[in-house]
Amino acid sequence: MRDARFRSRLRLPVIGAALILVGLAYAVLVPNGAAGADGPQSQQIEQGRKLFAVGCSSCHGLHAEGSTNGTGTFTAPSLIGVGAAAVDFQVSTGRMPAQQPGAQIPKKTPVYTQDEIAALAAYVASLAPGPAIPPESAYDVSKATDEQITRGGELFRTNCTACHNFAGSGGALPNGKYAPSLMATSPRNIYQAMLTGPQQMPVFSDQVMRPEDKRDIIAYVVALQQAKNPGGMGLGRLGPVSEGLWGWVIGIGLLVVVAVWIGARVPRVRHEPESNERN
Template structure:
């Protein structure tokens, strides 16, 4: 009996037992994390038919492949010019944002792709190209209508969106969303008039100099609250009166300086005329 207990005790103290226990613990922790961790919305091809993907590929090859490569893998730098980056893994949301706002196809190379009023493709064509890009690798999906419809958002949610915007976005886009200058000729665009869908897609994909705010950083509900606040001009009053473009203290200081100097000059002229 004593020998049996001694053998069992030796087996339990075997170095391999420690390795087995650690491996089991890691498997358990990994399984629990995979089961309960929040998931970022990913584009899937289940909703897009093979025909849609093929039609989207044709549109891509005809309009985008010259910069982004025949397989959307990106193109090398030619003669020092910036080539199109790889689109593998950017998701359908990136295509919908870039093409839907007219930033792509890019008219000419520059520090930043500007938004244009005239979009070259219909929404149907944009959806086809988005389906093709989404079929290459998982990426952020186009937000559904329930998330982009901000018509029923209440005042409390809008106030929360304003607070989140000022914490995460105002350093570039200005506290009122009017945009601002960045480095190397880049800029944070004015968000006035931008649709809730494109605002949410920009947060999901991080276009150009903008960082990505995935669902672990800003939840879908908070993204919707931000989009609702930016879409409602009536909840962004200007109690100070004249906004001067709402671009910050530079224009306000310049206006005050010019107005003050003008007033002083006017007073000096008036006093000179009166004394004569």
């Protein structure tokens, strides 16, 4: 009986001590959890939430859940789980906020500053896990070798030319959509586009395409951006169609001009009326 009473009295202090030890261990191992409410990250997320409520919620919903029309079709997609990389790409290229709906949202001058873009990205990233903004080392191709550029060209021609053209000049897609030109796109945005698949582009996640493969493709695109036109005129780098069109217009046009010029210089022979000849 004494042992039973002793154990019952000892139970409460042991449980209390265990709870105290667990709390101390949690505080030591997760130091950022206690400081979360007033930390810099939380302040950035709160700033992003306010910016989102003013500039984005009218289309994407107050909680980024997306919006639909009367038929149930999404007019603006949900942003839950798209990640910070998607927000950084769309907003830094000026595609978002969209000026008006259409088959495809074009690139334009950004509306937000870089700090505001970072705050919006942090807020959307806090809603659910998604692709993070890649570090500069992921898309830095300043020291790319010729071998990497050549390999990137092979990957680009295999995966990208069907839409973006073999020279990255872009091209038309069905239903009024198009693949934009890559000639003025930054390496950061190219990487983020492959990572998130904006609009009509497929997603090239790290499971589909390795990060080093993405970097080699970026090296090839940057080489295209810096390359000079060997013929003097690029003609849009659209291939034999534009070259053949210009050859036809200029070549046939010159032949027509020469034919008209020759015809104008040939003297014309006048025929006298038959009545005058008989007289």
